Amino acid sequence: MLQNVRAKGPLQFKSSKVTSILLVASACIFATTTGFDAALMNGINIMPSYTQTLKLTTTTKSLNTAAGFIGSGFVSLWIGPVVNHIGRKRGIMLSIIFKLMGVVFMSAAQNVGMFVLGRVLLGMGTGTSGVAASTRRGIGLSAVYTVWYRESGALISAGVTYRTANIEGEWSWRLPCLLQGLFSFACAAVLAFVPESPRWLAYQGRFNDALEVVASMQSDGDTTEPLTQAQYREMIDTIEWERAEGKQLNYKEMLASRGSRKRVMLAVSVAVIAMMSGNNIVSYYLGDMLTAAGITSTQTKLEINVILNAWCFVCALTGTLLMDRIGRKTMCLLSCMAMATTLFIVGALTKVYGHGHDTSGTYGTIASIFLFQGSYGIGITPLTVLYPPEVLNYSIRSNGMAAWTMAVNISGVIVTFIFPFGLAAISWKLYMINAAWDVLQFVFVLVFWIETKGFTLEEIDRLIDGTKHSNVPDIVDLQNGTAVLEGKGVDSTGAEVDNVQATKEVKTVVTPTVN
DSSP: OOOOOOOSSOOOOHHHHHHHHHHHHHHHHHHHHHHHHHHHHHHHHHHHHHHHTTTHHHHHHHHHHHHHHHHHHHTTTTOOOHHHHOOOOHHHHHHHHHHHHHHHHOOOOSSHHHHHHHHHHHHHHHHHHHHHHGGGGGGTTHHHHHHHHHHHHHHHHHHHHHHHHTOOOOOOOOHHHHTTTTHHHHHHHHHHSOOHHHHHHHTOOHHHHHHHHHHHHSSSOOOOOOHHHHHHHHHHHHHHHHHHHOOSSSSGGGGSHHHHHHHHHHHHHHHHHHHHHSSSHHHHHHHHHHHHHHOOOHHHHHHHHHHHHHHHHHHHHHHHHHHHOOHHHHHHHHHHHHHHHHHHHHHHHHHHHHTTHHHHHHHHHHHHHHHHHHHHHHHHHHHHHHHHHHSHHHHHHHHHHHHHHOOOOOHIIIIIIHHHHHHHHHHHHHHHHHHHHHHHHHHHHHHHOOOOTTTHHHHHHHHHHHHOOOOOOOOOHHTSSSSSOOOOOOOTTSSSSOOOOOTTTOOOOOOOBBB
């Protein structure tokens, strides 16, 4: 086993409950910013004061919205190696700095150029967090609450823009832009107490600290507890194997083997599905969709925006609770099928009742939009931040997430910049085209995706590479008492300890794991 090296610096909380709460809180607060931003642009795009102040046309309105994806795509080109070098926590702090700079420029914008710069900086923060924060895996509460609070952020933003729309003048849209900075400050405060990634610590030679981080999340700081030892040994064995195989933390490694190429393909496919399913038309241009459906009142549009985000919140929470029961692949398939069906219905109803003269037809169109967004929220929203880090092993995780971020932003630019022109030009036909694309997504997931439910990151290697790179029994077998942890382990000082058989009487439950 790799030699243990004692590192300097204070240790984190020993309590697994406290550590888990902090991990969840940091993910929740940070993800809230993403949800807030999406609903923010949707809300202010509806406001006449925003359009009038910046003298927006269809082109500049699309540019303002797409600029966030441009910034995120730019930073994804180089942020992977940076995060590998400085660590996950410092990477998240860098993203917070970018976000706060973006908030300042957006809130104070006097013209389109200044607003676009703010959106680019905000996007750079989002792109950086996509690489740094998304490498924190949460099989359970961590990813659960990341999803939950992303939708919560959208709901908060929708409520804020609904209320500020009554403010006379420019502050109706400047105030919501300014308020999103509060979440970044809150995240920075919580982040100070969150542990660093144990795998990153191990790669830096800080093996004792890595063990203590695992123990702090697994067994209230007890480094000799069997499940802590098992998870730690799995991690170290896999790192040893990667180094013995000559694997490097660079972009080239993503294409170096068949397994790595499959991992990247799976991660990128999540990005495309998340952005190209049709949901972003609703997320950013709900006002235009409602106009096409026959609704012209700004107040009514903002009210629908609030209710829709509340509905998405419920659906995302429901999907998150089902994710570990039904499975990732099954949930994605169900969502793709439901999205295709409901989007076909939206297109058909828009074609027939888009003139707005039939109240029942208009209500039917709105109901179909709600069903479509619910179909997306119940399956795709939870998977967006959960599945990619699961299928990317450590040697390519940061750079693989950078590729995921790039795919998100290329798709995002296409959606936010091109779709408004398509909606204006071909109206309901755009929904039909997008629905057909959702059918293709269903086929892709059915053929290529793997199920990762219930496996540790190291155990997922067996699903993709055909072998697990450690002789440690699977965690689930240790918990069920069907396997025994044999051999010697180490404690936090590096001294050898005897491993104790893990039986059904072991009370420890695997908590969210930091990657």
